[in-house]
Amino acid sequence: MSETTDTTRKVRVFLVDDHALFRAGVRTELDSITDEIEVVGEAGTVGEAVAGIAAKLPDVVLLDVHMPDGGGAEVLRQVRPTHPAVVFLALSVSDQAEDVITVIRAGARGYVTKTISSQELVRAVVRVAEGDAVFSPRLAGFVLDAFADRPGSAPISDPELDLLTPRERDVLRLLARGYAYKEIASELFISVKTVETHVSSVLRKTQLSNRYELSRWASDRRLV
Amino acid sequence: MYRRRSGRTIAGIAGGLADHLGVDVLWVRLAFAALAAAGGVGVIVYGLLWAFVPQQDADAEATPISPKERQQAIGLIALGVGVALAGGTLTGTFNGWAGAALALAVIGAAIVWREADERRKGERGAFVRTLSGIALVISGVVAFLLQAVTNYDQPEFVVASVLAVLLGVAAVTVPWWLRLVRDLGEERRKRIRTEERAEIAAHLHDSVLQTLALIQKQAETPREVLRLARGQERQLRTWLYGPSGYSRGDGPTTQQVSGPTTLSEAVEVACGEVEDTFAIKVQQVVVGDCELDEKLTALVQATREATVNAAKHAGVAEVSVYAEVEPDRVNIFVRDRGKGFDETTVPADRHGLADSIKGRMDRNGGSVRIRTALGEGTEVHLEMPRSTASARNAGREAKA
Structure with missing residues (x-):
């Protein structure tokens, strides 16, 4: 990826996961395949994570969704008010709509599942570190579904937040179809930067829109 | 009180x-x-x-x-x-x-x-x-x-x-x-709790522990290990979170006996079968959902065939399946980043694409578009108009 190579500084990453084995695995993986990323710390509980992030001030936190004492969403709630510069990427074994939407609405800049390949994980970390959003195909699908116009859906109170533009829809569709940003860009004849802008804008809407009460929508959904 | x-x-x-x-x-x-x-x-x-x-x-x-x-x-x-x-x-x-x-x-x-x-x-x-x-x-x-x-x-x-x-x-x-x-x-x-615990233990034993044992035996064939792990993951996920799954309160024993009834379930089952058979990962995303009818069953079968083709011929480890339910039609895209092919050079004795996909879609009023080039992967776009009855159903589902 061309936009990752011009980063001169290493991305400092903090791991939060209650499974020590998994943390060790990710650390080894990241250390061995790239020198763009440096793991600066890890934590196994919400409390440790909040203290550790405040002490190390990492660029990116790789955050597990399911943990005792409130999980990833709780870490987000406690850290984000005091450290708005720290960026969170949720990394979870769960593909459940409610988990995905909850952690995104709590402020994560992206969501990837633990089965992601190491290269893709590195790319995702670098991308969120640069301020962009990372959508897994499934997250793109959830968001499309949540913003879909159906008969009987709730009225639009704020068009700015409650509607996706046709372009954003196109980008999400291609994401859900498994296209990489570069492929989306060439498919839609736009630049990768524009794709990133669209995805960030969709992320903002997903976090702020109240139209479909997204969290409730997610928990009502019965798909895996 | x-x-x-x-x-x-x-x-x-x-x-x-x-x-x-x-x-x-x-x-x-x-x-x-x-x-x-x-x-x-x-x-x-x-x-x-x-x-x-x-x-x-x-x-x-x-x-x-x-x-x-x-x-x-x-x-x-x-x-x-x-x-x-x-x-x-x-x-x-x-x-x-x-x-x-x-x-x-x-x-x-x-x-x-x-x-x-x-x-x-x-x-x-x-x-x-x-x-x-x-x-x-x-x-x-x-x-x-x-x-x-x-x-x-x-x-x-x-x-x-x-x-x-x-x-x-x-x-x-x-x-x-x-x-x-x-x-x-x-x-x-207390007895109910104990029974529940025994049920979970039995399930974990039958599924997860057995699979782990198999994985240890197959350690030298990574493909087989992957296949086992994926199959087990999917099974456990369905058990935990699926519509009739454990955490949905319907009890852990009510597995799907009657087969899928909605498009999303059918796509999931089809993708799961391909994953199991060919030891590849099928990343599937379904937006919207609706009841299965004859046309959509044919659509899912065509999807399965397209996924199988990708698994067999593309030479990749992952295939993406994306389905979107719209009020008047259903679109499904099956995509891989593999070898790609030249449609005109497909041997005449390979009936997969011609019969299973094109024939099936044509007979049910749907259409197939294929985008491929050598070395650039393949994307099969299947489109099926919905019968009016199921379109009305979708409206009701969306409201519910």
């Missing part, structure tokens, strides 16, 4: 009610005293609440009680009982001695019930208190019978005495009956 265990005067009912209603306990006690004046209603209500409201947990936070509050409470109890007695005597519900006998029996029963609440076994004081409570009830009954002799005729007296004795025995033994019933309920809950 519960009865207070700490900071109580008799049974903790006034305190429990006050906590439940969010008012000061003094008002509740006053209300009980006032109700006691109304023909003893307060006393009866208190007794019923005592019998049927469960006690607070033993480890619940203690409620402090001041000596003044306790004095007030005792004063109100005396007032309530006195007023009830006086009221009963004045209105002629019973004459003075019968009232006294009744009061004696009620106090005796209260002592026995209070001891039963404590659940202390083999303590001397508790035993003595229980016995004296029983003695009070007996003397109340006897006193009632003594004055009844003078008031009733022979047959009436027999009936009254039998009733009085039965009521006395019932009053004293109520706590034990209730405890028996509650213990039975508790035991049943």
Whole structure:
């Protein structure tokens, strides 16, 4: 990826996961395949994570969704008010709509599942570190579904937040179809930067829109 | 609602009610005293609440009680009982001695019930208190019978005495009956929990442990390990989160017996089969959902065939399947980043693409578009218009 190579500084990453084995695995993986990323710390509980992030001030936190004492969403709630510069990427074994939407609405800049390949994980970390959003195909699908116009859906109170533009829809569709940003860009004849802008804008809407009460929508959904 | 265990005067009912209603306990006690004046209603209500409201947990936070509050409470109890007695005597519900006998029996029963609440076994004081409570009830009954002799005729007296004795025995033994019933309920809950745990253990054993054992045996064939791990992951996921899955409350045993009924389920099953058969990952995303009908079943079969083609020929480890349900049609994209092919050079004896996909879609009114180039992967776009009935259903589902 061309936009990752011009980063001169290493991305400092903090791991939060209650499974020590998994943390060790990710650390080894990241250390061995790239020198763009440096793991600066890890934590196994919400409390440790909040203290550790405040002490190390990492660029990116790789955050597990399911943990005792409130999980990833709780870490987000406690850290984000005091450290708005720290960026969170949720990394979870769960593909459940409610988990995905909850952690995104709590402020994560992206969501990837633990089965992601190491290269893709590195790319995702670098991308969120640069301020962009990372959508897994499934997250793109959830968001499309949540913003879909159906008969009987709730009225639009704020068009700015409650509607996706046709372009954003196109980008999400291609994401859900498994296209990489570069492929989306060439498919839609736009630049990768524009794709990133669209995805960030969709992320903002997903976090702020109240139209479909997204969290409730997610928990009502019965798909895996 | 519960009865207070700490900071109580008799049974903790006034305190429990006050906590439940969010008012000061003094008002509740006053209300009980006032109700006691109304023909003893307060006393009866208190007794019923005592019998049927469960006690607070033993480890619940203690409620402090001041000596003044306790004095007030005792004063109100005396007032309530006195007023009830006086009221009963004045209105002629019973004459003075019968009232006294009744009061004696009620106090005796209260002592026995209070001891039963404590659940202390083999303590001397508790035993003595229980016995004296029983003695009070007996003397109340006897006193009632003594004055009844003078008031009733022979047959009436027999009936009254039998009733009085039965009521006395019932009053004293109520706590034990209730405890028996509650213990039975508790035991049943425990048994259900144990059964549930056994169910989970059995499931994990049948699925996860077996798969882990297989994986250890197959350690030198990574493809097989991947296949096993993916199959197991999907199975466990369905069990945990699926529509009929464990955490949905329908019970863990109701697996899908009848096959998929909605498009999303059908796509999931089809992708799962391909994953299992060809040891690749099929990343599937479904937006929207609708009931399966004949056309959509054909669409899913075509999707499966396209995925199989990708798995067999593209030479990749991952295939993406994306389905989107729109009001008037369903679009499915099957995409891989593999070798790609030149459509004109597909040998005539390979019927997969021609029959299973194109033929099937054509017969059902759908269409197929294929984008591919050598070295650039393949994307199969399947489009199927929806029959009007299922389109209407979608509207209803979206509302629900």
